Amino acid sequence: MRLDVVTIFPEYLEPLNVSLVGKARARGQLDVRVHDLRAWAHDKHNTVDDTPYGGGPGMVMKPEPWGEALDSVIESGEGQPVIVVPTPSGRPFTQELAVELSEKPWLVFTPARYEGIDRRVIEEYGDRLDVREVSIGDYVLAGGEAPVLVMVEAIARLLPGVLGNAESHRDDSFAPGAMADLLEGPVYTKPPEWRGRGIPDVLLSGHHGKIARWRRDEAFRRTVRNRPDLIERADPAAFDKKDREM
Numbered sequence: 316m317r318l319d320v321v322t323i324f325p326e327y328l329e330p331l332n333v334s335l336v337g338k339a340r341a342r343g344q345l346d347v348r349v350h351d352l353r354a355w356a357h358d359k360h361n362t363v364d365d366t367p368y369g370g371g372p373g374m375v376m377k378p379e380p381w382g383e384a385l386d387s388v389i390e391s392g393e394g395q396p397v398i399v400v401p402t403p404s405g406r407p408f409t410q411e412l413a414v415e416l417s418e419k420p421w422l423v424f425t426p427a428r429y430e431g432i433d434r435r436v437i438e439e440y441g442d443r444l445d446v447r448e449v450s451i452g453d454y455v456l457a458g459g460e461a462p463v464l465v466m467v468e469a470i471a472r473l474l475p476g477v478l479g480n481a482e483s484h485r486d487d488s489f490a491p492g493a494m495a496d497l498l499e500g501p502v503y504t505k506p507p508e509w510r511g512r513g514i515p516d517v518l519l520s521g522h523h524g525k526i527a528r529w530r531r532d533e534a535f536r537r538t539v540r541n542r543p544d545l546i547e548r549a550d551p552a553a554f555d556k557k558d559r560e561m
């Protein structure tokens with residue numbers, strides 16, 4: 316998969332050299348290219364923003380540098396990328412969207428600072444390409460760079476061969492399957508006692524059926540406590556009499 320990021324803070328994307336994403340790049344599974352938007356600003360001060368039409372606070376990113384940057388990036392590859400525009404006004408970034416984007420050969424991210432990018436840029440590319448305005452949650456960040464790090468990590472770990480063990484996806488919170496709609500439950504490792512705290516007996520029982528049921532009950536309990544909204548919207552058939560008594 317190829318990923319391009321156009322930003323006025325290329326150094327903000329340095330973490331893409333580290334850990335899972337960094338290793339995927341080193342192995343050639345991911346081709347990541349970070350571009351400085353100011354390379355396409357032509358005045359003396361490399362200006363990329365201006366005051367908003369209609370008045371109001373803050374600054375808006377000018378269309379010309381974005382247009383030149385995106386034309387240049389798009390022309391540098393084969394076929395058409397999906398353009399991902401991080402914005403708190405976008406559609407929610409979910410595991411489902413991460414899976415969909417992980418199946419695309421090429422993504423271009425356009426993290427903005429200030430009050431966002433001149434609307435005409437989104438319209439211009441939206442007429443020709445698949446453009447997704449995406450938000451990572453209901454809070455406001457100063458720019459889209461941190462959301463790009465979040466989205467790239469969520470997408471990269473889904474690529475074939477990037478996670479060591481393909482089974483690692485199976486029990487993820489929000490993964491489809493038997494535990495769909497439930498958060499992951501608690502996990503334990505050695506030592507068997509730490510600061511006077513032991514391990515739930517069932518995990519030492521070797522009884523795989525009982526362990527699976529215990530894990531599911533713990534997942535259910537945690538979901539009720541932390542994300543009651545997920546229970547409300549789940550298929551009632553996913554729950555049984557014992558759940559209803561918890």
Ligand code: 6GU
Pocket residue numbers: 400401402403449450451452453454455456457458459462
């Ligand atoms: Cl994608 N960008 C910004 N600036 N703030 C956000 C966001 C994105 N998602 C949630 N808050």
